[in-house]
Amino acid sequence: MEELSRSLAELKQTFRSGKTKGAAWREAQLRALLKLVEENETQIFEALKRDLGKHPVEAYRDEIGVVKKSAEHSLAHIKKWMAPKKGQIPLLLFPSKGEILPEPLGTVLIFGSWNFPISLTLDPLIGAISAGNTVVLKPSDLAPACSSLLSRIIPLYLDTKAIKIIEGGSNVAEILLEQRWDKIFFTGSPRVGSIIMSAAAKHLTPVTLELGGKCPVILDSLSGSDLKAAVKRIAGGKWGPCAGQACIGIDYVLVQQKFAPVLVELLKNCIKTIIEPTILLDPPLDAQIMSEEIFGPLLPIITLDKIEESIDFISERPKPLTIYAFTKNKRFKDQILQETSSGSVTFNDTLVQFICDGLPFGGVGQSGFGRYHGKFSFDTFSHEKAVLHRSFFLELEPRYPPWNDFKLEFIRLAYSFNYVGLLLLLLGLRRRFARNLNL
Structure with a gap:
């Protein structure tokens, strides 16, 4: 507690000094972060192998590459993001000028996640730095090799008076949550997310919760090369990222009953080169595997009489983080968009929405709230301050009493x-x- 108190005091003093608000500091930290991942790529590969058994290709695709892309994108746009924007002012207030000024929130707390312990820790950090905040970073203790590596190398590259990393388990997390923060960013399960939100409520701290959920696939009637491409992308979206341990990974497939045998056979052929997956055809809907996020290499397939029934099936359940739908039917696409609610919808592919910096990433309802990636990360860690400049010329006397018709x-x-x-x-x-x- 004593060490944490000193660290927080230093972070708040650094923020009050205005050091982090300038573009030069933000750009320098982002360049340092790029240097960190580039110079320590081999060590990151090794840590990810020890914690999660990730192949270097997968590690670069889902971790290092994500961080580099995000940091480079922020570096290219940060001055534009920081610039005040013109605000529309009623003609009645002429002569006046309005502007919207993005300002950093202050000292923020970021909880990393174990399944992507590099990208889901450093990617939010990029947003916090870009917005000009001071930061406490808490990597997941469930990925100890990555946590230890980040704890050792981050102070070698980043400003230690503005960015601090604290390791530990749930007891450390509890102590951190007792402190007063200007923002808490958490990636993890809905169960822990509710704990984070309850703790934040004591200080009215704003939170961003990036949670999971049961992300469905809707497979419409396809044939030939379209069907083969869809099945390959479904297999990749289910078993490709960390053996199904991804918040945006596929949780189950909805398909017409008459197409289910073809789907199963194509999946069998497709996944021979991957891990040891399990396909479950029509499991009981009240089973635990259909009510909780699977986070593993099991894929339930639910058969329907008509594919349009998938709309009601999804709508009757908690809102997912994302919906994947494979269809060429524009009317059905519109129906999915209009009659379901989810953090995002991706048509005819899986997972790729995560790397689109121009699209917000986040959930809705039980799958979380708040959004990040690209400019949306900057916005998440910023406050848009409204500024009105008035002249002393012209007075609106009718706004003052005494009143009359x-x-x-x-x-x-x-x-x-x-x-x-x-x-x-x-x-x-x-x-x-x-x-x-x-x-």
């Missing part, structure tokens, strides 16, 4: 943005004064 009509027209009516009202008032003067 004229002032009521003036305010009524002002709130309806009826500037023509306001002008006519003022002209009418002028004519009345003129008549009174003639008398």
Whole structure:
């Protein structure tokens, strides 16, 4: 506690100094982070192999490559993101100017995840740095080799007065949650997410929860090369990322009953080169595997009489992090978009939405809330401050008492943005004064 208190005090002092608010500091930290992953690539590969058995290709695709892409994207756009944006001001307030000024939230806490212990720890950090915050990073203790590596190398590259990494288990997490933060970012399960949110509520701390959920695949009637491509992408989306241990990994497939045998046979052929997967055809819907996130190499296939029944099947359950739908039917696509709710929808592929910096990544309902990636990461760790610049020229007297019918009509027209009516009202008032003067 004493060490943590000193660390927090230093982080808050660094933030108050304004050091992290400048573009130069942010860019320097992002370049240092790029250097970190480039110079320690071999060590990262080894740590991921020890913790999760990842092949270097998979490790680069899902971890190192994600971090480098994200940092480079932020470096290319950070000055534009930081720049004030023009805000629209009613003509009634002329002469005035409005702007929206992005400012960092302060000192933030980021919880990494064990299944992608490099990318899901450093990618949110990129957003926090880009926005100009000071940060405490808590990697997952369930990936101890990666946690230890990050703890050792991050202080060698990044500003230790602004970015600190703290290792430990649930007891350390509990101590961290007792502190007052300006933002908490958590990636993990809905069960732990509710604990994070409860702790944050004590200090009214804003949170971003990137949680999991049962992400379905809807497989419409396809044939030939389209069907083979769909099955290959389904297999890759289920068993490719960390043997199914991914929040956006496929949880089950919805398919018409008459196509199920073909699907199973194609999957059997497709997955011979992967791991030892298990396919479950029509398991009981009240079974644990159909109510909880699987996070493993098991794939339930649910058969339906009509593929349109998949809409109700999904809608009757908690909102998923993502929906994958393989179809060439535009009407059915529109139906999926209009009649289901999910963090995202990907048509005719799996997982690839995660690397799209131009699309927000996040859940809805039980699958989490808040969003990040690219500019959305910057926004997540920023506050958009509204700024109004007024002139001393022209005074709106009707906003002050004493009240009369004229002032009521003036305010009524002002709130309806009826500037023509306001002008006519003022002209009418002028004519009345003129008549009174003639008398």
